[in-house]
Amino acid sequence: MKIEILGVGCPKCKQLTANAEAAVNELNVQAEISKVTDINKITDYGVMMTPALAVDGTVVSAGKVLSKDEIKKLISK
């Protein structure tokens, strides 16, 4: 599973990254977490509000800092 955090690196993006890492650890799943900070790449995803979260290339959330539990639900689907 590939999880991408889309955002230019502000505190909200960092918090979302931390929450995603915690979610992956608790679920004990194999996942690669990476950050996308290039604004052109972010808009290529159609994202206009950050931070955003993409799972396996599909944006599943934008404009909010999902909690660890919300991310767990998303990646468990």
Add this chain to the structure above:
Amino acid sequence: MAGNNCMCQQAGILVFSCSGAADAGELSDRVARRIAQCGQAKMFCLAGVGAHVPGMIESAKAGTRLITIDGCPVSCAQKTLEHAGFTPVAFNLKDMGFEKGKTAVNEESIEKVLSKISGGNVEETDRNISRGCCGC
């Protein structure tokens, strides 16, 4: 890098225009751009929502209120958002006295539409747009 081009601010009100090919569609587009230029709302891509681009859909969900401006009674912008599961505050230029094929796209008509929108009874729209344009 943080702070430069940061897109993390609150989404706020998002405005979608039909931007149709006819004069009324052009007027809807110009009005939406004026509202966005004045900072009252952010203009958003109707086509992206219509195409169900996940990033666009999720970004639109972050809006505190979604406004559509349609040029004619076909109401494509409103229907596009509804089809994607949103419930926009919808404005139609036909209701404001504009008719497709007979609409002048000029400063006077733009101001007239802005005035009509500000006269809406939606509290949040009112609060954010009724102050009028900044003059930009």
